[in-house]
Structures are given as structure tokens and as C-alpha cells.
Amino acid sequence: EVQLVESGGGLVQPGGSLRLSCAASKITFRTYGMNWVRQAPGKGLEWVSYISSTSNPIYYADSVKGRFTISRDNAKNSLYLQMNSLRVEDTAVYYCARDLGIAAAVTLDYWGQGTLVTVSS
Amino acid sequence: SYELTQPPSVSVSPGQTASITCSGDKLGDKYACWYQQKPGQSPVLVIYQNNKRPSGIPERFSGSNSGNTATLTISGTQAMDGADYYCQAWDITTASVAFGGGTKLTVL
Numbered sequence: 577e578v579q580l581v582e583s584g585g586g587l588v589q590p591g592g593s594l595r596l597s598c599a600a601s602k603i604t605f606r607t608y609g610m611n612w613v614r615q616a617p618g619k620g621l622e623w624v625s626y627i628s629s630t631s632n633p634i635y636y637a638d639s640v641k642g643r644f645t646i647s648r649d650n651a652k653n654s655l656y657l658q659m660n661s662l663r664v665e666d667t668a669v670y671y672c673a674r675d676l677g678i679a680a681a682v683t684l685d686y687w688g689q690g691t692l693v694t695v696s697s
Numbered sequence: 698s699y700e701l702t703q704p705p706s707v708s709v710s711p712g713q714t715a716s717i718t719c720s721g722d723k724l725g726d727k728y729a730c731w732y733q734q735k736p737g738q739s740p741v742l743v744i745y746q747n748n749k750r751p752s753g754i755p756e757r758f759s760g761s762n763s764g765n766t767a768t769l770t771i772s773g774t775q776a777m778d779g780a781d782y783y784c785q786a787w788d789i790t791t792a793s794v795a796f797g798g799g800t801k802l803t804v805l
Contacts, residue, residue, distance in 0.1 A: 601753070620783065682787040684742060
């Protein structure tokens with residue numbers, strides 16, 4: 577079965593930086609678009625960013641544009657999220673999720689277990 | 698950004714049919730999908746491309762999408778179906794993924 581394992585979460589001060597990773601196994605990682613989705617404590621799901629299989633195109637939610645950078649290394653079956661200028665409101669569980677690949681849609685068919693990012697002084 | 702609206706909560710008796718709606722401008726022109734999330738767990742895709750079920754999802758889950766509203770229907774609802782449900786769509790105009798606010802389904 578497809579496995580997505582996130583890592584890199586933790587406690588960081590406002591204004592700080594953090595880099596999340598997502599390791600994929602048992603999938604042909606290089607052929608799928610990938611996403612980051614977050615969920616603040618007790619709140620709903622919020623999409624963060626999408627990267628295609630070839631790293632072009634890339635899209636971001638307005639709330640993170642200019643602060644977060646998504647990237648991938650297909651040789652390492654890995655997805656990344658570089659988070660800079662972190663704010664208290666970025667506190668959330670961050671999930672990586674695979675895009676099923678349906679044309680004119682983003683459909684998240686596999687999700688990791690999530691990694692918690694806490695931004696606090 | 699594109700917005701999707703769901704009712705915060707829906708209640709249903711065991712064995713009955715539960716319907717959860719998701720509203721958005723011209724949502725019927727897009728593909729809608731639905732996720733189930735139980736406490737402490739990651740979301741699970743239950744409906745995609747408006748009405749398709751992934752492998753392993755019971756037949757009692759179905760979906761529709763027309764006009765401004767997508768609907769998730771659970772027939773013969775079971776206690777195990779109690780969870781939060783989120784609708785989601787891709788908006789090509791804003792190049793963004795939209796999630797609904799989520800609906801808590803209570804089976805009682």
C-alpha cells in the first residue's frame with residue numbers, strides 16, 4: 577500500500593523557519609502531483625500548495641504565498657515544504673497528499689499521517 | 698479565492714439516509730470530491746469526480762453534483778460512518794484547491 581510519511585514538524589518561534597519532508601514509498605512518485613494540506617487544532621482542512629510531477633506548475637494558497645516554498649526530489653521520492661516567516665496562525669498539522677491525476681481536478685487519494693507545526697513564543 | 702459552504706452538522710438515525718450538501722458558485726461545472734475524517738486520523742477520500750467511489754469505499758456512499766450544489770449521500774448509515782466530512786474542488790480560475798468548512802455527521 578502507498579505510504580506517505582511526513583517529518584520535520586516541531587516548535588518554532590514567530591518569524592522562524594521550518595522545513596517539512598514527506599517520504600513516499602510503494603508509489604511511482606515521479607508520475608504524480610503532490611500537495612500539502614494543513615489543519616489547525618480543532619479546525620477544518622486548508623490546502624497549502626500543489627506541485628506537479630515535473631515541478632511545473634506550482635500553486636500556493638494566498639495565505640502562504642511568498643513565505644512557503646514547495647519542492648520535490650523525484651530521485652529520492654520526497655516532497656518538501658520550506659516555511660519561512662512563520663506566524664502563530666500557521667500552527668497546524670501538516671499533511672502531504674497525493675493527487676490522483678484526474679484532468680481539471682485535484683483529488684487527494686492518499687494522505688500521510690501528518691506532522692505538527694507549532695508556532696509560539 | 699473560491700468558497701465552498703457546508704452545514705456544520707447533520708444528524709441521522711442508524712439505517713437511515715444521510716445527505717450532506719456543499720455549495721459553491723457554479724460548483725456543478727467542476728469536479729467535487731468528499732473526504733471522511735475520524736478523530737485523530739488522516740482524511741480518507743470517499744467520493745471523487747462527483748460520484749465515483751475509490752476501491753474499498755462501501756456502496757452506501759454516493760455523490761452528485763449539479764448547479765451550485767454537490768451532495769454526499771450515505772444510505773443505510775451505520776454508526777461507523779459518524780465522522781467529519783469535507784467537500785473539495787479545484788478552481789481553475791484562481792488555481793487553488795477549495796475545501797468546505799466540514800460537516801460533523803452524528804449517527805444516533
